[in-house]
Amino acid sequence: MKIGRYEILDEIGEGAMGAVFRAHDPLIERTVAIKTVPIAQLRKEAPDAESRFLREAQSAGRLSHPNIVTIYDVGEADAVAYIAMEYLRGATLREIMDKGPMPLDLALDTALQMAEALAFAHEHGVIHRDVKPANVVITGQSGRIKLTDFGIAHVVNSDQTQAGQMLGSPRYMSPEQAMGREVEGRSDIFSLGAVLYEMLTGHYAFDGDSLPTIIYRVVNDTPVAASALRPQLPAALGELLGRMLSKQPEARPDARAVVGALRSLALATPPATAAPSHRDEITRPLRVLAFGIPLAVFLLIGLGIIVIEHFLPSPTPSAPPAAPRATGGTAGTPAASGPEVRPSGEAPGPPEAAKRESDPYLAGLDKKLVELRIKRTMLLLKYTRQHPDVVQVDREIERLRAERRRHLKQLEKKG
Incomplete structure (x- = not known):
């Protein structure tokens, strides 16, 4: 089945007056969403319904913004009016x-x-x-x-x-x-x-x-x-x-x-969990009894993963100590100079460990990062990386990493 040049893959929903399809655009090899409505239905709906439908494309098509769906094309074919737009997953x-x-x-x-x-x-x-x-x-x-x-x-x-x-x-x-x-x-x-x-x-x-x-x-x-x-x-x-x-x-x-x-x-708002519902309050004892032991096992697994990935030192070639200096290392590249180049901030070397012991704020950041890592592992055991709660935790982890790097630079300047 085709609508204009677009090859229909499957139906993904119903719009206000017609169907919405996932389709393939062979001209530029991309997946699009096609919103359609029979022209006869548009004309029957209201005198201005057809122009209003086309105005959707004209209105949204003039808006280029990361939080607004992108309109690619508009037209009429086989007795239907259609709008081709960005396919959102x-x-x-x-x-x-x-x-x-x-x-x-x-x-x-x-x-x-x-x-x-x-x-x-x-x-x-x-x-x-x-x-x-x-x-x-x-x-x-x-x-x-x-x-x-x-x-x-x-x-x-x-x-x-x-x-x-x-x-x-x-x-x-x-x-x-x-x-x-x-x-x-x-x-x-x-x-x-x-x-x-x-x-x-x-x-x-x-x-x-x-x-x-x-x-x-x-x-x-x-x-x-x-x-x-x-x-x-x-x-x-x-x-x-x-x-x-x-x-x-x-x-x-x-x-x-x-x-x-x-x-x-x-x-001004720290990350928080959703407000509990009445259903949660009623069933909480049952959930604890039914899932307490498996959750404890998952928690131990998550802690093990975090320890292995972020706390156990990986073998590095011996080298004479060098004066600390800022470097532009990227994720996945072995650190060559000092602890300040570690992107995650969760595996401090000996000099950084000393700073952490003497700096309560840095110790607090590290503690929060560990807590978020545990929370993220637990969420991934239940959801996927695309789940909004996982995404939110990743954002907070990145925010804390940036703050940790900023604070370390201030300590170096003072030292």
């Missing part, structure tokens, strides 16, 4: 959130990347208008998020804008959007606030058993404070959520301000 944010409240640092990092994508889009005259967890993909390679589906995106000052249309997903749309009024960038900020609220609490900011009920609550109700559902949340985060979910657009911060606020909160 990973899970949607919806799938991650369905498991319960997210760790605070992971929720802040995800919201920060979403805000950066929206800030870039708004600065280029594009409003997404359908920000929701299902439209965010967490890629498996690096934990980077991609904002997708500009299917109802609105180009500011477009002649095709129609007031009175209610577009978007009810639980995440802004009050002005729910009432069919004109929207601007701060409408996306309200939607981002609703997503962040749910990431942190595990509850919808606005919910109901019918569409009218949800719309009424979006327009009129203020959600329960996130701190009431998760008391350990920083006060500054609660204040930011309150501003993002304001019923008045002018009272909300713009996307660039949200980026700054989230970045400050992320820098």
Whole structure:
């Protein structure tokens, strides 16, 4: 089966009005995602549905940003309209959130990347208008998020804008959007606030058993404070959520301000585990009894791996001692001069060991690195390298390594 020049490999999902396929582009030998919809259905859906579908490609295609899905091509073939876009490997944010409240640092990092994508889009005259967890993909390679589906995106000052249309997903749309009024960038900020609220609490900011009920609550109700559902949340985060979910657009911060606020909160937040659910509290004794011994065995294996890889000295050729100097060694290359060239920082030589014993801060960094290595090993026994928790631990390990190198350089200057 083909659509235009694209060779269809398999169906990977359903879009708002049509199917989404994984396909091969023989022209440049790459895998793409093809979003399709029958032209007849577009014309039946609404007078402007066909132009709105094509506007998705025009809107997203003008945005080149690491947190926004890349659009490659748009066209019509065999009675269907299609958009060829970047094929993303990973899970949607919806799938991650369905498991319960997210760790605070992971929720802040995800919201920060979403805000950066929206800030870039708004600065280029594009409003997404359908920000929701299902439209965010967490890629498996690096934990980077991609904002997708500009299917109802609105180009500011477009002649095709129609007031009175209610577009978007009810639980995440802004009050002005729910009432069919004109929207601007701060409408996306309200939607981002609703997503962040749910990431942190595990509850919808606005919910109901019918569409009218949800719309009424979006327009009129203020959600329960996130701190009431998760008391350990920083006060500054609660204040930011309150501003993002304001019923008045002018009272909300713009996307660039949200980026700054989230970045400050992320820098001040240490890595943490997700808030426990009631189900966890009920079944914890059973889990301890059933899996305590296997987990202990896994822990011993993990400790063994860490000791072997990072603490036992590897044989090195003897050489006369040399004065310490900075070198540009790379990972996988034997260190030639002093401990400062070790990229991991977990296997200090004799001079560095002495520094660690005399420097409490360096000893604390080493202890934290060991703890994270153990945690990473345990996660890998349960998940894969692409799991968001493993990715987050790897980021924290790299952050601590950088801080360790910086601190060692300061000690050398003082010495």
